[in-house]
Amino acid sequence: MSEWVTNGDSMLQVSDLDAGYGDLQILSGVDMNVESGEYVTIVGPNGAGKSTVMKSIFGLTNFMGGAIEFNDESIAGLAPDEIIHYGLGYVPQNENVFGSLTVRENLEMGAYILDEVPQERLDDIFERFPILEERQDQKAGTMSGGQRQMLAMGRALMLDPDLLMLDEPSAGLAPDLVADMFDRIDRINEAGTAVLMVEQNAKEALRRCDRGYVLVNGENRYMDDGDALLADEDVRQDFLGG
Template identity: 55%
Template structure:
């Protein structure tokens, strides 16, 4: 049974529709990747799921509960977290304070989750007393993902997690994403490094002009000549 289902959603900004009947799903334990050209609506899908963009038509279901147009804080409480591409840390707070902010809706002891994050990202433990704004781009991304994990979510939305990172850090980030998935967390990810993302994904979606263009396993999308020529650089 699907963990997340996006059913024929139409959404956008102002009077302009960016998404025109997009459909997708994430099953439990999956890594699902969304790729496509600039302006295809990839990030808008993420924001719409998280309640930052209003759905005009269609619906979004998470764990058999409709979450269409819920506020972001309500979506978080349902067990779904979102890591945006930019402005994803509190720069003046320390690394540890950023992580603690991730547990803002919890009233119980979250020390186990904090320990889990430090085990996953050892460099974050070493820098836990430093302001997050003083970290490199890759380190800030780790803090943002770690903060999402503090809520023990069932699904994390990652919007361009490797954008602007050096190639060696990109590889590390993909390793970290697989480790998070190995903890039992499902992942829906928008990613510009499409070939690497599809290679590690269970399934993928290709969007174009706010519509579904292709859907298949990551391996099959990589092997699809039309997808390669149009969206993967040949």
């Protein structure tokens, strides 16, 4: 495993994290960091604990030990409705929209902690995802998979988070929509939002990100620049299909 390093200016700092569900421990001593504006991807085999890392950061698992800090403040053990106040947005893989609500209502739910939904935030989301403006009165449950994913991302961006966490954003999308989804994530990052992403399409994710982590059995196995991991023969043979 490459040595885990930080420049001391990490936005997100996960150290020696142990976490799981109930009494079942999934993560053991996981270290991870995201710098301001960085694009970081977590890859690994099924059951490696990738989604559990994301859920643990966002307060959705049983925190068992270690540290999770965001902008030098501990968020370990906090509930999701507390964590969003710190500037994190999270898009789960499944059930990530309110199907019975309209597109606009879903977006407004993303800003529920505010006294009033800022029109400029809605305008920004509509500029990023024009289809959402066109379909703003449509029930989210009637939208295509790609449109629902854009809506889920848009809702998470309503509070203009410093860090956007995405769990398998390309899952279930038609092949011709996957590249478009990655392009949209690239643009979100290029606009200044840091991204932490779990992704099944490991090669494409590593090609686009700044850094990547490979998790195996709930533990760190490799960490390096995305291009370096793609070029690493062991990583390619064991986790990227050669």
